[in-house]
Amino acid sequence: xxxxxxxxxxxxxxxxxxxxxxxxxxxxxxxxxxxxxxxxxxxxxxxxxxxxxxxxxxxxxxxxxxxxxxxxxxxxxxxxxxxxxxxxxxxxxxxxxxxxxxxxxxxxxxxxxxxxxxxxxxxxxxxxxxxxxxxxxxxxxxxxxxxxxxxxxxxxxxxxxxxxxxxxxxxxxxxxxxxxxxxxxxxxxxxxxxxxxxxxxxxxxxxxxxxxxxxxxxxxx
Amino acid sequence: xxxxxxxxxxxxxxxxxxxxxxxxxxxxxxxxxxxxxxxxxxxxxxxxxxxxxxxxxxx
Amino acid sequence: xxxxxxxxxxxxxxxxxxxxxxxxxxxxxxxxxxxxxxxxxxxxxxxxxxxxxxxxxxxxxxxxxxxxxxxxxxxxxxxxxxxxxxxxxxxxxxxxxxxxxxxxxxxxxxxxxxxxxxxxxxxxxxxxxxxxxxxxxxxxxxxxxxxxxxxxxxxxxxxxxxxxxxxxxxxxxxxxxxxxxxxxxxxxxxxxxxxxxxxxxxxxxxxxxxxxxxxxxxxxxxxxxxxxxxxxxxxxxxxxxxxxxxxxxxxxxxxxxxxx
Numbered sequence: 001x002x003x004x005x006x007x008x009x010x011x012x013x014x015x016x017x018x019x020x021x022x023x024x025x026x027x028x029x030x031x032x033x034x035x036x037x038x039x040x041x042x043x044x045x046x047x048x049x050x051x052x053x054x055x056x057x058x059x060x061x062x063x064x065x066x067x068x069x070x071x072x073x074x075x076x077x078x079x080x081x082x083x084x085x086x087x088x089x090x091x092x093x094x095x096x097x098x099x100x101x102x103x104x105x106x107x108x109x110x111x112x113x114x115x116x117x118x119x120x121x122x123x124x125x126x127x128x129x130x131x132x133x134x135x136x137x138x139x140x141x142x143x144x145x146x147x148x149x150x151x152x153x154x155x156x157x158x159x160x161x162x163x164x165x166x167x168x169x170x171x172x173x174x175x176x177x178x179x180x181x182x183x184x185x186x187x188x189x190x191x192x193x194x195x196x197x198x199x200x201x202x203x204x205x206x207x208x209x210x211x212x213x214x215x216x217x218x219x220x221x
Numbered sequence: 222x223x224x225x226x227x228x229x230x231x232x233x234x235x236x237x238x239x240x241x242x243x244x245x246x247x248x249x250x251x252x253x254x255x256x257x258x259x260x261x262x263x264x265x266x267x268x269x270x271x272x273x274x275x276x277x278x279x280x
Numbered sequence: 281x282x283x284x285x286x287x288x289x290x291x292x293x294x295x296x297x298x299x300x301x302x303x304x305x306x307x308x309x310x311x312x313x314x315x316x317x318x319x320x321x322x323x324x325x326x327x328x329x330x331x332x333x334x335x336x337x338x339x340x341x342x343x344x345x346x347x348x349x350x351x352x353x354x355x356x357x358x359x360x361x362x363x364x365x366x367x368x369x370x371x372x373x374x375x376x377x378x379x380x381x382x383x384x385x386x387x388x389x390x391x392x393x394x395x396x397x398x399x400x401x402x403x404x405x406x407x408x409x410x411x412x413x414x415x416x417x418x419x420x421x422x423x424x425x426x427x428x429x430x431x432x433x434x435x436x437x438x439x440x441x442x443x444x445x446x447x448x449x450x451x452x453x454x455x456x457x458x459x460x461x462x463x464x465x466x467x468x469x470x471x472x473x474x475x476x477x478x479x480x481x482x483x484x485x486x487x488x489x490x491x492x493x494x495x496x497x498x499x500x501x502x503x504x505x506x507x508x509x510x511x512x513x514x515x516x517x518x519x520x521x522x523x524x525x526x527x528x529x530x531x532x533x534x535x536x537x538x539x540x
Contacts, residue, residue, distance in 0.1 A: 024442075027434050034427060038474060042419030118406070119417050119427075225346035227411035234350045234407040238357070238400050242509065245396045249516050256523040263530050 003088045004096050011100030014073075022066075022104040026112045029062040033116045044121040051120035052130050052181035056174055058116070059109045059134055060141060066105045067145040068162040070097060071153040080153070084217060094210040098146050106138035129184030129191070133198060137177040140202040143209030144169045150213035173201055304381055306522045313515050320512040327505035334498035341495070350408040352498055356506040357401040358422075361429060362464075364394030364510065368436075369461040372454035382518070384450035385525075387457065388440055389517035393510060395433035401426050421475040425468045432460045446525070
């Protein structure tokens, strides 16, 4: 078993245990989606119109929820120092942790989104489109988010800082994610256009995220 | 028996209810079996509770 | 409190009639509940069968047709979902006020069962809504209140799983349960108010049918059957939890003795 997969499996197992946060993200997603109709009224036509936006916002906030724990738990028990000293390149190690986070925290959101679409009266074809755009876009959220997590890990009240740092970076992902979902429903523009940009953003963040986080760690001490 | 034009929904409702109850009951039962087995393993190794050892040592 | 290990007559015999104190001791609780469980399970199955029989024989509603049969699942599960939070609240008082040893166990085991009944209520409500209201979900006052109750259940289950120390978890869950119990009337009231404020555009009846006697009997039987189901599952789960705590104690003892 390579070091990469060993680290990946370790993080996955930790994430699904009690207090790991995998289920918590989905629960938070459910709560956020439930809150929106209380704010804007239960009119189903309106909810259907903004349904994709609500789901994307909910997924964004829910994946943020668990991001600040990405490195904080390791820092607390000293594993972070071990990782920094290990033979594996730091970028690869961070990539393994980020992949584990995406699998354990973001993938359940993608699966939950169509179910939550029922509450917002979204039609089945739109639900599928939203799920696909989330699948393509959540890696961007995770890998961009880990930059903020890395920057904030050395700070005592860093957890509050992570959303503030990351949310502006995720604006393009949100824009193209919702645009792709809408394109699938209303067909005013071809689905491929915003969707391919979304995929490009994700691919870019898979590279930039670990690089930037590694730089943040090396300069943190 | 005629359940009318919406028979699918009625049957789905009953099926879903049965499924949730079945999963719940199965979880409780399987949990019980696992606990009994682990407690038996510990007892076989001679690790018992104070009260059981006290009872065993008294005639 | 009797010392553990001192020989004494079994509870329920002529030498020691059953008292409430017997229920407080986990071992005695087990010895009372274990023989009861098969009977409770059997009674549950019987009443469910009787209830389903009545449901099949019941007449259709003049407006909704046969879909009213979903009511026989939807309404009892709603009652049980709320009753369960009530039981958890009493257990919460037992934990915080009286430090009753079994209160923690009762509270922890009730939560997933209550969540399951609430989920049944949501699913059957959704399936009932589709043919009668046109959509799988409507933000009507009652379904919305049940959804919030479901979120509260998930929250308390998450709380139990996240706090590692059992007695700390019990106290935290107890506080949350009581706060939730106080809030439930407020939530119901505000959701009702929100619902009448917005008057959704689709046409649907805010309540179910007014119950005719021929529909009432199956409902009552199903309600009793569901209640028996809850009692059976809850007592069985409490038994499991007591065994689980024993296992934990034994493992800790084993770890300690290994050190010497």
